[in-house]
Structure formats: C-alpha cells, structure tokens
Amino acid sequence: MKLDDKLYLVRFNTDKQSHIKILDQEACLQCEDMACTRICPAHVYHWDEEVKRISVGYEGCLECGTCRVGCPDNIEWDYPRGGFGVSWKNG
C-alpha cells in the first residue's frame, strides 16, 4: 500500500492554521541533504521543484516530532492547537 493510502486511514481534525513553520526558506536552498523530505513518516515535507521551496503539508502531520529533531535549526514544529490534529483510532 502506498504511503498516501496509508495516511488516508488516519483520522484528522484539521486546523485552519498550520502548526509547522520553516524558519528560513533560503536556508533550504543551501541544504543538500533535505533530511526533512525523508525522515518525516508522513512525508509532510516535500521539495517543490517548480517554486524551489519546501512545501509543508501540515494537514497530514502525525505529530511525532521527528522533523524537529532531524532539522532542529530550520523547522519550528509545535503541537496543533488543543483538539486539532491527529486523532488515533487504535494507538
């Protein structure tokens, strides 16, 4: 099963506002590794070749916090507001 289909099984209560911020998009241009595009289990971070920037699909965030550890300097990840975000069915 593809990751997108797996994520389709997850229940979300999506907030209108994002809980994830890329602090400096310019820094991403200098970043060769772009670990965020691989380390996030939900592939929230995606390099958009057309506009040359990392796009952030915060709506699909599973709230593990791995991005915050993988890219501590340029990703500001916080919890979504109370009641919003992922809502596990099994856990």
Place this chain on the structure above:
Amino acid sequence: MEKFDVIVVGGGPAGLSAAISAAKAGVRTCVIERGDYPGTKNVMGGVLYTRSTEAVVPEFWKEAPLERPIIEQRYGLISGDEILSMSYRDPAWDQPPYNAHTVLRVKFDRWLAQQAEKAGALIITETVVQDLLYEGDDVVGVRTGRAEGDLGAKVVILAEGVNNFIAQKAGLARPLKSENVAVAVKEVISLPTEKIEDRFCLEPGQGATIELFGESTQGMLGTAFIYTNKDSLSIGVGALIEPLIRAKWTPNDLLDALKAKPYVKRLLQGGEMKEYLAHMIPEGGYNAMPKLYRQGVMVVGDTAMFVNGLHREGSNLAMASGKIAGEVAAQAIKVGDVSEQTLNHYDDRVRDSFIIKDLHKYRKTGDFFEKNPHLFKIYPEIASKAMKMFFTADETPKKEMQKQILKMAMKKRTKRGLLSDMFGAWRAFK
C-alpha cells in the same frame, strides 16, 4: 484563576498514574490533555507490564481493555530471506499474576483516565499547555492555549511525552538529539482471531510478541516488532534518527521492506490495514536524562527519558515513575513544602527503583552501539550463515563443518575484531 494542588501535563500512562496516586492521596489533582480524550494522541508498540500497572490500579486485568496476555516472546535475527529465532513460552502467563499484555493505547489510556477520574482527578481535554507560570522563581501553575487559560498548582508533573517542550522551557531538559531518539512507525493490521491464534500457536485469548533485529532495520540501530492483539496485529519498526538520515531511508520504506520479508509476510497474509502510526522513542538512557525535579516540578515517563530500549520496556517505567511523583507531590503538599529540597525525594526514589538502576546498568550501551555500527549488520549475517552450515546435511564431516563456520566468521570479522566486539559488549552490558 482556578487553583489545584497538582497539575499533570499529559494524559498518558505516566501522567495518569501520577494523577491516580496523587488523587488517591487526597490532593486536588488535574490532568491537562491535548487530545479529544486521553489516548487519541498516544502511541506505543503495545506492551503493558503487569507489575507496574497493578501498582497503580490493583487487579486492573479484571476490567481494563486489554488485548492479549503475552505467553510467548520471540527474538529473531533477520538476514536476507533467512531468520534465526529464539523464543520463550510459558502458558501460565495467561493467568494472574501475568507478566504483560498487549494493549491498544486509545482504548487503554481512556480507561486509565476513567480510573483517574474515579480517584477524584479532573481531566481537562483539548488543551495544550504552553508554559509554566512563575511567581518570582517559584512555579505556581501552567499557562494553557485557551483564553484565560491560566491554572494554578502547587506542583506540576511533566508527563508531556517524548516531545519535552515544557521541560525544556523550564530549563530541566535539553533539546532532543538525533542520536538519542528513534522514530518508529507502526501499522495495525486486522486479522481474524482464529488466524492469529493458528499462526502464533496460541490457545484462544493468548498473545505473543516478536522482536526482530538485523536486516529488519537494514542493519541500523533499532528493532522491529510484531504483537498480537485480539483481532489485529501491531507491526512496527523503529531506528535512531541520526543513522536513518545518514542512510537516506524513510521510516515508511523501512516498514514496507520489513513487511516484504518472507517470514513477516506470511504472518500478515490476508490482513487488512486499519491504521498507520508514528511516534518517537527516547533512547538516550541514563546519560541523556534531564534534571528530574526543581521547586514545584517533577519530570516523569518519556519526558524523563525513562525507556529501557534493550528490554523494550517503557510503559512500566512511565507508570512507576508517575506513581512515585504523584505520591511525592501529595506528601509535599500535605507538609506545605514543595521546595526543590523536598521534591528531591522523587529523584531519590526513582534512583532507588528499577527505573534508574536499569538505565544506569545499560548506560554504556548506547555509546557502544553508536561506535560499532557494524554489529547490527555483520552478526546477523554470521549467525544466519553459521546456522545454515550447521543444519545443512551435505555429507561434510561435522569437524570440517565447524572449521568452515569459524573460517566464514573470520572472513566477515577478523579474530581481533571478534574479540574486541565481545570485550566491548561485555564492558557495555556488565
């Protein structure tokens, strides 16, 4: 501002255990949880340990939503399509006093929260704690994300999980490091009860666990697991973030590669995926523990790095530390002294328990594995090959076969390397 005696940040096993023990000791206790109800934000592999749970809720197995009592634990080393495994089974483990059960956290944590409410604790949901409140240097409560969301407390217990936001802001914890934290992904795959029991050789209701090493994590430091639930399997894999980034793997690809292994594939066959989950596991151990207390604050569970990865224990360390913190908080409040000096008692008690004793025992293992990344790659290969040669009946005289096994091992690792690995392991684990 509404005032409580104890505010617990986070409704997982650590926080709820803290709330239960504090409320039972008769102090006004409140748990603040960011999910719809305790459980909806919570993930673990799925093993709940009986002794530490029983200490919080006596005879919990009579009522709690548990999946299966674990009667068999299997360890496997994966190398290519081969697997070398070892297991221990005791059918008596399906009866009280048990040893461990599998659980699904959404159900279990909700139930545990109900026990906290029965004990007298208040649970506030859908609320994120943003920071501690101070009066001078003293902690006097928490600030939440709600309008007029300040709540007063004499003691705040930080059970916020692996993402230690508040513990960092309070100057107790440092930012998480990629070599100290694993990311794990898991799938819950539904399968009919009879199929589970047939595939794992279980009597009705019994459960089993499998931990897989070696190529299950592509040789990176980490483990994979398969746990039996009532009518589903939990399968997952976790690896330290640093090697995962370096090896350019994604967590999901790691899990898919594991599921494609012949042994694993056959266990899951015909199952239907129900959920895909992700979570971080604090693996830093003894050397990465934060400061565990200060005036008015104690740190418990994952926030305190209380995970014994080698024994895949975490929920028990969480519950035991929560229980102790709840008791210490209640005692401090009763004597009217929540100073750092008094809360030091929490530190003494966790250090005197299995929690920190075990983390201390294995304090050198993290460094040992980090410095010897070949271990998880070469040894599964050597072990698999050795067993294959041992079991192959090809008319090679056994004495000759033993020589060939040794030769094969030396080819993969020099005599000197083998000895230094053994000595290193002995030093790290003794």
